Amino acid sequence: MSALLDLFACPACQRRLERDGDALRCTCGSRHPIVRGVPRFVPDDGYVGSFSFEWNTHDTTQLDSKRGDSMTADTLRAKTGLTEADLRGKLVLDAGLGSGRFSEVLAGLGARVIGVDLSLAVEAARKNLGDRDDVIVAQADIGRLPFLRETFDVIVSIGVLHHTPDTRKHFEALVPLLKPGGTIAIWVYPDEGDYQTRNHWIPWTNKLPPRLFYEWCRWFVRVMQKRRGSRLQSLIARLFPYSRQSYGAENDVLDLFDGYSPRYHGIHSPDQVLGWFRDADLIDLWSGPAHTSVRGRKP
Ligand SMILES: C[S@@+](CC[C@H](N)C(=O)[O-])C[C@H]1O[C@@H](n2cnc3c(N)ncnc32)[C@H](O)[C@@H]1O
Ligand SMILES: [Zn+2]
Numbered sequence: 001m002s003a004l005l006d007l008f009a010c011p012a013c014q015r016r017l018e019r020d021g022d023a024l025r026c027t028c029g030s031r032h033p034i035v036r037g038v039p040r041f042v043p044d045d046g047y048v049g050s051f052s053f054e055w056n057t058h059d060t061t062q063l064d065s066k067r068g069d070s071m072t073a074d075t076l077r078a079k080t081g082l083t084e085a086d087l088r089g090k091l092v093l094d095a096g097l098g099s100g101r102f103s104e105v106l107a108g109l110g111a112r113v114i115g116v117d118l119s120l121a122v123e124a125a126r127k128n129l130g131d132r133d134d135v136i137v138a139q140a141d142i143g144r145l146p147f148l149r150e151t152f153d154v155i156v157s158i159g160v161l162h163h164t165p166d167t168r169k170h171f172e173a174l175v176p177l178l179k180p181g182g183t184i185a186i187w188v189y190p191d192e193g194d195y196q197t198r199n200h201w202i203p204w205t206n207k208l209p210p211r212l213f214y215e216w217c218r219w220f221v222r223v224m225q226k227r228r229g230s231r232l233q234s235l236i237a238r239l240f241p242y243s244r245q246s247y248g249a250e251n252d253v254l255d256l257f258d259g260y261s262p263r264y265h266g267i268h269s270p271d272q273v274l275g276w277f278r279d280a281d282l283i284d285l286w287s288g289p290a291h292t293s294v295r296g297r298k299p
Contacts, residue, residue, distance in 0.1 A: 004114055004136040007091075008032075009148045011041055017146070032146070037131065038122045041140035048119040048163070050261035053210040055099045055121035058254040062101045062247075063128060071247055072101040073108075079158050079293040080185035081286050087111040090153035095142050095174055096160025100125030100135075106156065107134050114152075116140045142170045149176045155184040158293075162188045162266035168276050175280045178298045184282065185295035191267040194241035198259055199267060201240065205260040217256045221249055268292055 008017045010026035017024035017032065024032045024039055032041050045052045060066040064073055076082065088110030094103045097115030103125065106113050113135045115125055122139045129135045140146055142157075142164060155174050164170040167188055178184055189195045205213060224242065227233040237244070243255030270291035277285050282296030 002133050002136045004112060004133075005039070007114065007148075007151060008039060008138070008146045011140075011144045011146045014148060016148075036123065036126065037137075038126050039136075039138045039140075039146075041138060041144075041146045042118060045119045045139075046141070047165070047263040048117075050206065050210050050257075050263065051098070051117075051163075052120035053214070054254065054257055054261065055119065055124045057214065058250065059099050059124035059128065061099075061250050061254050063099065063104060064101065065104060067247075073105045076102055076105050076156075076158070079187040079288055079290060080156060081288055081295055082154070082156070082183070082185060084109045086183065087154065091151070092154040092156060093147075093152045093174075093177065095145075095155060095157035096163070097121070097125050097137065100128045100137065102156060102158060103129060103135055103137075107132070111154070114138065114147075116142070116145065118142070143173050145173065145177065147177050150179045150182075151177050153179055153182050155182070157184075157186045159187060159189075161186060162268065163262045163264050164266075165264055167266040167268060171276050172280060175282070175298070180298055182298050183295060184298075185293070186273070187288070187290060187293035188273060189265070189267045190290070190292040191269045191272075195267045197239070197241050199265060201260055202262070202265045206263055206265075208261075210257075210261060213261060214253075214257050217253050217260075221252045221256060225249065270294075 008024055010030050012030050013028045015026055017026050022034050032039055090111050092106050092111040092113045094113055094115040097103050097117050098121045103113045103115040115137045118141050122137050125137045161167045161170045224233055243252045273292050273294045277294055277296040283299050284297045286295040
């Protein structure tokens with residue numbers, strides 16, 4: 001297994017963990033099993049059951065290597081501004097990796113990557129990223145990560161922190177894990193347009209059983225495709241915004257489910273996000289074309 005396994009530390013007492021058969025063990029007594037190649041630091045998937053369903057149903061839909069395009073690589077560049085020069089040879093934390101699509105791109109650009117997720121998306125990510133030396137996947141909570149302070153050169157968290165109970169608090173939990181001189185880049189939902197409209201629906205749609213709601217999403221995308229360009233379709237899209245990106249119907253179904261099923265759905269202004277970075281003493285702030293994508297450096 002990857003040497004990256006040596007970087008895990010006890011979430012309770014911050015000592016390095018030792019490999020002990022199919023587990024990582026701390027001298028304080030805490031034990032973290034490695035199940036199907038994935039170290040587990042949480043007993044279950046907590047409040048992110050919808051994502052466990054989502055990423056195991058759409059395990060490869062957004063993977064560049066499976067799609068044969070650069071959808072995810074382009075998104076990474078647009079939302080973080082990071083280039084190969086920023087990543088080659090660097091140790092990167094992908095916080096909330098989902099199916100592992102950004103980890104795949106980051107590793108492809110020469111980074112060593114640790115990807116964590118609270119949900120059972122880790123099963124899909126592990127399958128996608130395989131048993132390679134430059135990537136390891138772990139099931140863990142961003143609010144209580146199993147790493148020592150100042151471990152990572154780069155931390156990336158795209159489309160994740162607004163799905164936690166407290167976006168700012170979970171951002172602040174990541175900053176101490178950066179090395180001095182390290183870079184953190186996040187993107188969170190903006191407090192505008194479709195995201196605001198969706199916020200009115202979420203308290204209802206996220207109560208539906210995932211399988212039932214998912215089947216409805218499949219049906220809805222099919223029907224809306226047939227009515228593309230009609231007045232009815234544009235009216236519905238205003239009242240109930242849904243994905244009509246150019247990445248294909250499977251991606252639209254995934255995106256629709258993703259948009260309406262999570263337990264938490266925070267929306268934030270660009271100034272708010274920049275404020276979190278400033279308050280965390282991060283410098284050289286960069287904000288992408290999507291203004292709630294912000295990057296900063298630890299002095
Ligand atoms: C919309 S998905 C984005 C996944 C990936 N970054 C991408 O863009 O493809 C959000 C992910 O954040 C994860 N997540 C939410 N809260 C988390 C937490 N406290 N700790 C770790 N992962 C979390 C979810 O399980 C889910 O897989
Ligand atoms: Zn310990």
